Amino acid sequence: xxxxxxxxxxxxxxxxxxxxxxxxxxxxxxxxxxxxxxxxxxxxxxxxxxxxxxxxxxxxxxxxxxxxxxxxxxxxxxxxxxxxxxxxxxxxxxxxxxxxxxxxxxxxxxxxxxxxxxxxxxxxxxxxxxxxxxxxxxxxxxxxxxxxxxxxxxxxxxxxxxxxxxxxxxxxxxxxxxxxxxxxxxxxxxxxxxxxxxxxxxxxxxxxxxxxxxxxxxxxxxxxxxxxxxxxxxxxxxxxxxxxxxxxxxxxxxxxxxxxxxxxxxxxxxxxxxxxxxxxxxxxxxxxxxxxxxxxxxxxxxxxxx
Numbered sequence: 001x002x003x004x005x006x007x008x009x010x011x012x013x014x015x016x017x018x019x020x021x022x023x024x025x026x027x028x029x030x031x032x033x034x035x036x037x038x039x040x041x042x043x044x045x046x047x048x049x050x051x052x053x054x055x056x057x058x059x060x061x062x063x064x065x066x067x068x069x070x071x072x073x074x075x076x077x078x079x080x081x082x083x084x085x086x087x088x089x090x091x092x093x094x095x096x097x098x099x100x101x102x103x104x105x106x107x108x109x110x111x112x113x114x115x116x117x118x119x120x121x122x123x124x125x126x127x128x129x130x131x132x133x134x135x136x137x138x139x140x141x142x143x144x145x146x147x148x149x150x151x152x153x154x155x156x157x158x159x160x161x162x163x164x165x166x167x168x169x170x171x172x173x174x175x176x177x178x179x180x181x182x183x184x185x186x187x188x189x190x191x192x193x194x195x196x197x198x199x200x201x202x203x204x205x206x207x208x209x210x211x212x213x214x215x216x217x218x219x220x221x222x223x224x225x226x227x228x229x230x231x232x233x234x235x236x237x238x239x240x241x242x243x244x245x246x247x248x249x250x251x252x253x254x255x256x257x258x259x260x261x262x263x264x265x266x267x268x269x270x271x272x273x274x275x276x277x278x279x280x281x282x283x284x285x286x287x288x289x290x291x292x293x294x295x296x297x298x299x300x301x302x303x304x305x306x
Contacts, residue, residue, distance in 0.1 A: 001049050001067040008069050017076050018053065038100055041122045044152050044185030057084045059093075061185070088120070096120040103127055109135045116142070125153050132161045140167045147173045150183045152190050159193035166200040174198050175209045192226045199230035204241035206234060207248055217254035219265075219272035228252050232279040246284055250306045252276045253299050270294045273302075280306055 005011065023045075025036045043054065043061060053063040053075060063075040088096060103112060103126035112130035115123050128146070131139050139146070139161050146158045147170065155177065162170050177194040181187040195213065198206050214227035228249065235245025254272050257265035277290050288305045291298035 001051055004068040005051070005065075005072055010069055011072070014073060014076060019056070021054075034101070034104055035097075038097060038122050038126075041125050041153050046152050046156065046186045046189050053079050055081055057081070058087050096123055099123050100126045103130060106130060107134060109138065113138065121151050121154070125151070125157070128154055128157055132157055136161050136165045140165060140170070143167060143170045144173065147177060152185045156190055156193045159190075159197040162197040163193070163200050168201055168203070170197070170201050171203065171206065174201060175206065178209050178213070188221065188223055192223050195223065195226050195230045199233040199237075202230075202234055203238060204234070204244060207231060207241060207244050210234075211248045211251070214248060215251045217252075217272075219254050219268045224252075225272060225275050228276055228279055232283050235283050242283065246280065246306055249276060249280050249283070250303050253302050256294065256296050256299060266294070273299070277302070 023036055023039055025040065026033055042059065043050075043052070051065045051067065051072075052061050053065060054060065055062050062081070063079050065072040065075040099115070099118075100120070100122045103115065103123065106112065107130065109131060112127040112134075115127040116131065118124045118127065128139070139158060143158050143162060147155055149155060159174070159177075162174070174194050174197050178191055178198065181190045181194075184190050191213070195210065198210065202209075210227045210231050213223050214231050216224050216227075218224045231245050231248050231252075235242040235249075253276050254269050256262075257269050273294055274290060277288070281287065284306060286306070288302070291302070
Protein backbone atom coordinates (compact mmCIF):
# COMPACT_ATOMS: atom_id res chain seq x y z
CA UNK A 1 0.00 0.00 0.00
CA UNK A 2 2.87 2.39 0.77
CA UNK A 3 4.40 1.69 -2.64
CA UNK A 4 1.21 1.48 -4.69
CA UNK A 5 -0.81 4.30 -3.15
CA UNK A 6 0.46 6.55 -0.39
CA UNK A 7 3.82 7.43 -1.94
CA UNK A 8 2.58 8.03 -5.50
CA UNK A 9 2.83 11.64 -6.67
CA UNK A 10 -0.46 11.31 -8.54
CA UNK A 11 -2.28 10.92 -5.23
CA UNK A 12 -1.84 14.68 -4.73
CA UNK A 13 -4.86 15.24 -6.99
CA UNK A 14 -6.99 13.43 -4.37
CA UNK A 15 -5.59 15.13 -1.26
CA UNK A 16 -8.58 17.41 -0.82
CA UNK A 17 -11.19 14.76 -1.71
CA UNK A 18 -11.21 13.32 1.79
CA UNK A 19 -10.22 14.15 5.37
CA UNK A 20 -7.22 11.94 6.13
CA UNK A 21 -6.81 10.08 9.41
CA UNK A 22 -3.78 8.00 10.34
CA UNK A 23 -4.07 5.44 13.14
CA UNK A 24 -0.98 3.99 14.81
CA UNK A 25 -0.69 1.33 17.50
CA UNK A 26 2.55 0.30 19.19
CA UNK A 27 0.81 -2.34 21.38
CA UNK A 28 2.48 -0.96 24.51
CA UNK A 29 -0.89 -0.71 26.32
CA UNK A 30 -0.09 2.88 27.21
CA UNK A 31 -2.98 5.35 27.51
CA UNK A 32 -2.30 6.52 23.95
CA UNK A 33 -2.07 3.00 22.59
CA UNK A 34 -5.33 1.91 24.26
CA UNK A 35 -7.07 4.98 22.86
CA UNK A 36 -5.82 4.04 19.38
CA UNK A 37 -6.97 0.46 19.96
CA UNK A 38 -10.48 1.69 20.76
CA UNK A 39 -10.56 3.43 17.38
CA UNK A 40 -9.40 0.20 15.72
CA UNK A 41 -12.18 -1.71 17.48
CA UNK A 42 -14.75 0.86 16.38
CA UNK A 43 -13.83 0.33 12.74
CA UNK A 44 -13.35 -3.43 12.93
CA UNK A 45 -9.62 -3.41 12.24
CA UNK A 46 -8.23 -6.86 13.00
CA UNK A 47 -5.25 -6.89 10.61
CA UNK A 48 -2.91 -4.28 9.19
CA UNK A 49 -2.55 -2.29 7.02
CA UNK A 50 -6.13 -1.26 6.25
CA UNK A 51 -7.30 1.68 4.15
CA UNK A 52 -10.98 2.59 3.88
CA UNK A 53 -13.50 5.42 3.73
CA UNK A 54 -15.75 6.35 6.66
CA UNK A 55 -19.02 8.28 6.79
CA UNK A 56 -18.21 11.09 9.25
CA UNK A 57 -21.85 11.41 10.32
CA UNK A 58 -22.36 7.77 11.32
CA UNK A 59 -18.76 6.52 11.76
CA UNK A 60 -19.54 3.54 9.50
CA UNK A 61 -17.18 2.15 6.90
CA UNK A 62 -18.58 2.93 3.46
CA UNK A 63 -15.87 1.71 1.08
CA UNK A 64 -12.63 -0.21 0.90
CA UNK A 65 -10.15 1.84 -1.13
CA UNK A 66 -7.86 -1.01 -2.06
CA UNK A 67 -4.11 -0.47 -2.12
CA UNK A 68 -3.41 1.32 -5.38
CA UNK A 69 -4.14 4.67 -6.94
CA UNK A 70 -6.82 3.47 -9.36
CA UNK A 71 -8.83 1.57 -6.73
CA UNK A 72 -8.59 4.51 -4.34
CA UNK A 73 -9.82 6.96 -6.98
CA UNK A 74 -12.67 4.67 -7.95
CA UNK A 75 -13.76 4.26 -4.30
CA UNK A 76 -13.76 8.01 -3.69
CA UNK A 77 -15.62 8.72 -6.93
CA UNK A 78 -18.31 6.14 -6.16
CA UNK A 79 -18.87 7.28 -2.56
CA UNK A 80 -21.56 9.82 -1.75
CA UNK A 81 -21.96 11.17 1.77
CA UNK A 82 -25.25 12.74 2.83
CA UNK A 83 -25.07 15.25 5.65
CA UNK A 84 -27.23 14.32 8.60
CA UNK A 85 -27.45 13.98 12.34
CA UNK A 86 -24.28 12.83 14.04
CA UNK A 87 -24.74 9.28 15.35
CA UNK A 88 -23.32 9.05 17.91
CA UNK A 89 -23.22 12.71 18.80
CA UNK A 90 -19.98 14.26 19.98
CA UNK A 91 -21.26 14.10 23.56
CA UNK A 92 -22.36 10.47 23.21
CA UNK A 93 -19.07 9.50 21.65
CA UNK A 94 -17.14 11.05 24.54
CA UNK A 95 -19.36 9.22 27.05
CA UNK A 96 -18.97 5.88 25.24
CA UNK A 97 -15.20 6.27 24.97
CA UNK A 98 -14.89 7.13 28.67
CA UNK A 99 -17.00 4.09 29.59
CA UNK A 100 -14.92 1.83 27.38
CA UNK A 101 -11.77 3.24 28.96
CA UNK A 102 -13.08 2.52 32.45
CA UNK A 103 -13.99 -1.05 31.47
CA UNK A 104 -10.45 -1.64 30.21
CA UNK A 105 -9.17 -1.12 33.73
CA UNK A 106 -12.05 -2.73 35.59
CA UNK A 107 -12.30 -6.20 37.07
CA UNK A 108 -16.00 -6.12 37.91
CA UNK A 109 -17.72 -8.96 36.04
CA UNK A 110 -21.18 -7.75 37.09
CA UNK A 111 -20.50 -4.31 35.63
CA UNK A 112 -19.15 -5.91 32.46
CA UNK A 113 -22.24 -8.10 32.08
CA UNK A 114 -24.39 -5.00 32.37
CA UNK A 115 -22.71 -3.52 29.30
CA UNK A 116 -22.37 -6.69 27.23
CA UNK A 117 -25.22 -5.66 24.93
CA UNK A 118 -24.33 -1.97 24.91
CA UNK A 119 -25.24 -0.11 21.70
CA UNK A 120 -21.64 1.01 21.26
CA UNK A 121 -19.47 -1.76 19.88
CA UNK A 122 -16.34 -0.60 21.72
CA UNK A 123 -18.07 -0.61 25.10
CA UNK A 124 -19.56 -4.05 24.39
CA UNK A 125 -16.18 -5.41 23.35
CA UNK A 126 -14.38 -4.08 26.42
CA UNK A 127 -17.10 -5.62 28.59
CA UNK A 128 -16.62 -8.93 26.82
CA UNK A 129 -12.87 -8.81 27.37
CA UNK A 130 -13.39 -8.50 31.13
CA UNK A 131 -15.78 -11.45 31.14
CA UNK A 132 -13.41 -13.55 29.01
CA UNK A 133 -10.62 -12.96 31.52
CA UNK A 134 -12.55 -13.16 34.77
CA UNK A 135 -15.50 -15.46 34.06
CA UNK A 136 -15.14 -17.46 30.84
CA UNK A 137 -18.01 -19.75 31.88
CA UNK A 138 -20.38 -16.78 31.58
CA UNK A 139 -19.03 -16.12 28.10
CA UNK A 140 -19.54 -19.74 27.07
CA UNK A 141 -23.19 -19.58 28.12
CA UNK A 142 -23.65 -16.41 26.06
CA UNK A 143 -21.74 -17.70 23.02
CA UNK A 144 -24.89 -18.59 21.08
CA UNK A 145 -25.94 -14.98 20.56
CA UNK A 146 -22.43 -13.53 20.68
CA UNK A 147 -21.29 -15.63 17.71
CA UNK A 148 -24.15 -14.23 15.63
CA UNK A 149 -23.28 -10.62 16.47
CA UNK A 150 -22.12 -8.84 13.28
CA UNK A 151 -18.91 -7.67 14.90
CA UNK A 152 -15.56 -9.29 14.11
CA UNK A 153 -13.87 -8.39 17.37
CA UNK A 154 -16.69 -9.77 19.51
CA UNK A 155 -17.05 -12.98 17.51
CA UNK A 156 -13.28 -13.39 17.37
CA UNK A 157 -12.87 -12.97 21.12
CA UNK A 158 -15.60 -15.56 21.75
CA UNK A 159 -13.80 -17.94 19.40
CA UNK A 160 -10.54 -17.38 21.30
CA UNK A 161 -12.24 -18.16 24.60
CA UNK A 162 -13.86 -21.29 23.17
CA UNK A 163 -10.50 -22.41 21.79
CA UNK A 164 -9.17 -22.29 25.35
CA UNK A 165 -12.13 -23.52 27.38
CA UNK A 166 -14.18 -25.54 24.88
CA UNK A 167 -17.94 -25.92 24.57
CA UNK A 168 -19.39 -28.63 22.35
CA UNK A 169 -22.68 -26.75 22.20
CA UNK A 170 -20.98 -24.03 20.14
CA UNK A 171 -19.97 -26.53 17.44
CA UNK A 172 -22.76 -25.87 14.94
CA UNK A 173 -22.44 -22.10 15.22
CA UNK A 174 -18.70 -22.42 14.63
CA UNK A 175 -19.39 -24.59 11.58
CA UNK A 176 -21.57 -21.83 10.19
CA UNK A 177 -18.94 -19.19 10.92
CA UNK A 178 -16.23 -21.17 9.13
CA UNK A 179 -18.42 -21.84 6.11
CA UNK A 180 -19.67 -18.27 5.84
CA UNK A 181 -18.53 -15.46 8.18
CA UNK A 182 -21.36 -13.31 6.81
CA UNK A 183 -20.92 -9.60 7.31
CA UNK A 184 -17.26 -9.52 8.25
CA UNK A 185 -14.56 -6.89 8.05
CA UNK A 186 -11.88 -9.58 7.71
CA UNK A 187 -13.44 -12.99 6.96
CA UNK A 188 -10.11 -14.76 6.66
CA UNK A 189 -8.96 -13.78 10.16
CA UNK A 190 -12.38 -14.55 11.63
CA UNK A 191 -12.36 -17.98 9.98
CA UNK A 192 -8.94 -18.69 11.47
CA UNK A 193 -10.17 -17.93 14.97
CA UNK A 194 -13.30 -20.05 14.46
CA UNK A 195 -11.18 -22.93 13.15
CA UNK A 196 -8.99 -22.80 16.28
CA UNK A 197 -12.16 -22.96 18.37
CA UNK A 198 -13.39 -25.99 16.40
CA UNK A 199 -10.18 -27.82 17.27
CA UNK A 200 -11.43 -27.77 20.87
CA UNK A 201 -15.22 -27.70 20.41
CA UNK A 202 -15.73 -29.77 17.25
CA UNK A 203 -16.22 -33.47 16.56
CA UNK A 204 -16.05 -35.79 13.56
CA UNK A 205 -18.72 -33.75 11.77
CA UNK A 206 -16.32 -30.80 11.80
CA UNK A 207 -13.85 -32.48 9.45
CA UNK A 208 -15.84 -31.83 6.23
CA UNK A 209 -16.16 -28.20 7.32
CA UNK A 210 -12.39 -27.88 7.72
CA UNK A 211 -11.38 -29.88 4.64
CA UNK A 212 -11.90 -27.18 1.94
CA UNK A 213 -9.55 -24.83 3.81
CA UNK A 214 -7.04 -27.45 4.97
CA UNK A 215 -6.72 -28.90 1.46
CA UNK A 216 -6.77 -25.57 -0.38
CA UNK A 217 -3.03 -25.63 -1.03
CA UNK A 218 -2.87 -21.89 -0.33
CA UNK A 219 0.53 -21.76 1.34
CA UNK A 220 0.44 -17.94 1.55
CA UNK A 221 -2.69 -18.02 3.71
CA UNK A 222 -2.37 -18.76 7.43
CA UNK A 223 -5.90 -20.23 7.39
CA UNK A 224 -4.56 -23.26 5.52
CA UNK A 225 -2.11 -24.41 8.19
CA UNK A 226 -4.52 -23.44 10.95
CA UNK A 227 -7.14 -25.75 9.40
CA UNK A 228 -4.58 -28.53 8.98
CA UNK A 229 -3.60 -28.29 12.64
CA UNK A 230 -7.25 -28.24 13.74
CA UNK A 231 -7.91 -31.36 11.67
CA UNK A 232 -4.96 -33.12 13.32
CA UNK A 233 -6.09 -31.98 16.78
CA UNK A 234 -9.59 -33.37 16.22
CA UNK A 235 -8.16 -36.68 15.06
CA UNK A 236 -5.96 -36.86 18.14
CA UNK A 237 -8.69 -35.81 20.57
CA UNK A 238 -11.46 -38.01 19.16
CA UNK A 239 -10.31 -41.60 18.46
CA UNK A 240 -13.32 -42.34 16.21
CA UNK A 241 -12.40 -39.36 14.02
CA UNK A 242 -8.74 -40.34 13.60
CA UNK A 243 -9.07 -42.30 10.35
CA UNK A 244 -11.19 -39.60 8.73
CA UNK A 245 -8.73 -36.92 9.86
CA UNK A 246 -5.82 -38.84 8.32
CA UNK A 247 -7.78 -39.12 5.07
CA UNK A 248 -8.32 -35.36 5.00
CA UNK A 249 -4.71 -34.56 5.86
CA UNK A 250 -3.36 -36.83 3.12
CA UNK A 251 -5.11 -34.55 0.61
CA UNK A 252 -3.46 -31.44 2.00
CA UNK A 253 -0.03 -31.66 0.36
CA UNK A 254 -0.01 -28.53 -1.84
CA UNK A 255 0.48 -28.64 -5.59
CA UNK A 256 3.93 -27.69 -6.82
CA UNK A 257 3.96 -24.06 -8.04
CA UNK A 258 4.38 -23.24 -11.72
CA UNK A 259 5.03 -20.02 -13.63
CA UNK A 260 7.57 -17.21 -13.45
CA UNK A 261 7.72 -17.12 -9.64
CA UNK A 262 7.81 -20.89 -9.19
CA UNK A 263 11.31 -20.94 -7.69
CA UNK A 264 10.38 -18.30 -5.11
CA UNK A 265 7.07 -19.95 -4.32
CA UNK A 266 8.61 -23.41 -3.96
CA UNK A 267 10.05 -22.69 -0.51
CA UNK A 268 6.65 -21.61 0.88
CA UNK A 269 5.00 -24.59 -0.80
CA UNK A 270 7.46 -27.02 0.76
CA UNK A 271 7.02 -25.31 4.12
CA UNK A 272 3.31 -26.13 4.04
CA UNK A 273 4.01 -29.65 2.76
CA UNK A 274 6.36 -30.26 5.68
CA UNK A 275 3.66 -29.00 8.06
CA UNK A 276 1.18 -31.50 6.63
CA UNK A 277 3.80 -34.24 6.87
CA UNK A 278 4.56 -33.50 10.52
CA UNK A 279 0.86 -33.50 11.40
CA UNK A 280 0.36 -36.90 9.74
CA UNK A 281 3.42 -38.43 11.42
CA UNK A 282 2.27 -37.27 14.83
CA UNK A 283 -1.30 -38.43 14.31
CA UNK A 284 -0.50 -41.86 12.84
CA UNK A 285 2.79 -42.70 14.51
CA UNK A 286 4.08 -43.81 11.11
CA UNK A 287 7.49 -42.88 9.74
CA UNK A 288 7.35 -41.79 6.11
CA UNK A 289 10.40 -40.10 4.62
CA UNK A 290 9.88 -36.64 3.17
CA UNK A 291 11.43 -36.52 -0.31
CA UNK A 292 14.66 -34.65 -0.97
CA UNK A 293 12.93 -32.98 -3.90
CA UNK A 294 9.26 -32.00 -3.69
CA UNK A 295 7.73 -32.54 -7.14
CA UNK A 296 4.30 -33.52 -8.42
CA UNK A 297 5.48 -37.13 -8.60
CA UNK A 298 6.77 -37.20 -5.02
CA UNK A 299 3.68 -35.29 -3.87
CA UNK A 300 1.44 -37.99 -5.37
CA UNK A 301 3.51 -40.69 -3.66
CA UNK A 302 3.24 -38.91 -0.31
CA UNK A 303 -0.54 -38.65 -0.61
CA UNK A 304 -0.72 -42.42 -1.09
CA UNK A 305 1.63 -43.21 1.80
CA UNK A 306 -0.84 -42.82 4.65
